[in-house]
Amino acid sequence: MHLRLENISKHFNGTEVLRQVCxxxxxxxxxxxxxxxxxxxxxxxxxxxxxxxxxxxVFVDGSRVDYSENKLPHYRAGLGYxxxxxxxxxxxxxxxNIALPLQVVHGVSEEESLERAQLLLERFGLVHEGDxxxxxxxxxxxxxxxxxxxxxxxxxxxxxxxxxxxxxxxxTNEVLDVINDLGKTGIRFIIxxxxxxxxxxxxxxxxxxxxxxLLEYGTSSALFENPRTLQLQRFLSKLLEWRV
Amino acid sequence: xxxxLKYIAGFFLAPKAGPVPHLKGALNYLxxxxxxxxxxxxxLSAISVTFNFSFLDFYxxxxxxxxxxxxxxxxxxLIISLILGALVAAGQSTRILPLRYLCDVYVKIIRGTPLIxxxxxxxxxxGTAWGIDNRFIAGVFILSIFEGAYIxxxxxxxxxxxDSTQLEAACSVGxxxxxxxRYVVLPQMITRTLPALTGQFANVIKDSSLLSIIAVIEMTxxxxxxxxxxxxxxxxxxxxxxxxxxxxLPITFASRLFEKRFNYALKT
Numbered sequence: 479m480h481l482r483l484e485n486i487s488k489h490f491n492g493t494e495v496l497r498q499v500c501x502x503x504x505x506x507x508x509x510x511x512x513x514x515x516x517x518x519x520x521x522x523x524x525x526x527x528x529x530x531x532x533x534x535x536v537f538v539d540g541s542r543v544d545y546s547e548n549k550l551p552h553y554r555a556g557l558g559y560x561x562x563x564x565x566x567x568x569x570x571x572x573x574x575n576i577a578l579p580l581q582v583v584h585g586v587s588e589e590e591s592l593e594r595a596q597l598l599l600e601r602f603g604l605v606h607e608g609d610x611x612x613x614x615x616x617x618x619x620x621x622x623x624x625x626x627x628x629x630x631x632x633x634x635x636x637x638x639x640x641x642x643x644x645x646x647x648x649x650t651n652e653v654l655d656v657i658n659d660l661g662k663t664g665i666r667f668i669i670x671x672x673x674x675x676x677x678x679x680x681x682x683x684x685x686x687x688x689x690x691x692l693l694e695y696g697t698s699s700a701l702f703e704n705p706r707t708l709q710l711q712r713f714l715s716k717l718l719e720w721r722v
Numbered sequence: 723x724x725x726x727l728k729y730i731a732g733f734f735l736a737p738k739a740g741p742v743p744h745l746k747g748a749l750n751y752l753x754x755x756x757x758x759x760x761x762x763x764x765x766l767s768a769i770s771v772t773f774n775f776s777f778l779d780f781y782x783x784x785x786x787x788x789x790x791x792x793x794x795x796x797x798x799x800l801i802i803s804l805i806l807g808a809l810v811a812a813g814q815s816t817r818i819l820p821l822r823y824l825c826d827v828y829v830k831i832i833r834g835t836p837l838i839x840x841x842x843x844x845x846x847x848x849g850t851a852w853g854i855d856n857r858f859i860a861g862v863f864i865l866s867i868f869e870g871a872y873i874x875x876x877x878x879x880x881x882x883x884x885d886s887t888q889l890e891a892a893c894s895v896g897x898x899x900x901x902x903x904r905y906v907v908l909p910q911m912i913t914r915t916l917p918a919l920t921g922q923f924a925n926v927i928k929d930s931s932l933l934s935i936i937a938v939i940e941m942t943x944x945x946x947x948x949x950x951x952x953x954x955x956x957x958x959x960x961x962x963x964x965x966x967x968x969x970x971l972p973i974t975f976a977s978r979l980f981e982k983r984f985n986y987a988l989k990t
Contacts, residue, residue: 528894550893551893551896554893555895561894565887567892568888578905583897583901
């Protein structure tokens, strides 16, 4: 899938969050990293059609994303999105969370949507959790169910917004493993993360944002081994400071 | 000795955690009821009142009619005020400013003035000017406008308490605005506002008693008239209170039940 960002800027009430972000590349497994407040989540939300850029355009496979209210639902339906937390619908069981968008948005019959939900629950180790409400699931289970919902309609791209930030280390690894497995089966994703090990070893490419600007972009191995900017060098060295 | 006292005191205390045992709960509840009845009886004997409910035989039909009218008034008002409240709650967040401010002013004025003032003003000015002389319709109309303001606030509060991530999640799976409203906002709002709305129904029933001042012969007015002819004031109002409790207690109970049942934030 080809993604092109053309001079993307975003400001909220005069505060500039993103400045002139440009990118053009095939997306496979991309990690967006950077310090807090660098605009990572904002960029992801713009790509996901949840936020309109103040300036600039997004092109997916050559066609420009139309941010008008009546076009966005269709665009968003072609993507999968996982939030940091609370992304599952509170009032629906894990199974219904997966099945409902299939029925309502993608026109799948109720029977088939439930079958597909069952397969996904099995695949993500949630066989016994299907009929539980999100509040009855552990954090890790919630995120796995959210992942299942995100890939249920075979999206062309899955966007993951710090999917493990609200989890303790055990669940973090559990969820990252699942994402890694998804990547291996050819699912394309963009992940905003602070898990540098994951960014380095499970992602092909890395995008480094700093103060709203795209400072570096390249293969993960190149950026980790050979950071060109002082900011990325500092960022990486700080993260490695307390490594066991 | 101290041990024995502790043992007795333990009977009146809820456990530090977990539910109160059934028998203990029931006995303590009974104790409270006995104390209330005793105090009431003490007050009555202090002013040496004896009860005489013989008027019931003669006026039973009128009381029953009043009871039925109270239910009719409250039920009609509840339905209309629900619709009005929902519209006003939606109106308060519309982009059309005159409409938004109209809803805002409405809620502020209605919530800021006593129902009795509204009843007099509406009935004698607006009712007379527009020729609404059917007292039942005027009563339902006034009560609906009054309760509508409170229901609007309940609904607005319910909407504001929705988690913003839930709305974003609805966007992210590709729901249109309509679908978001139908599949996410409404189900979550209903479960959140149902306990409060049910409780509000109990208020509607009690507030309908004030319509007696424009001579709508509902339960309160019926018993006021009876007490005026029989001079059995205490009996009439005691009965009136009991009849209102018959209506409101089950509703309060239902409200609690909804609260428990729909509290899906709790792990069960």
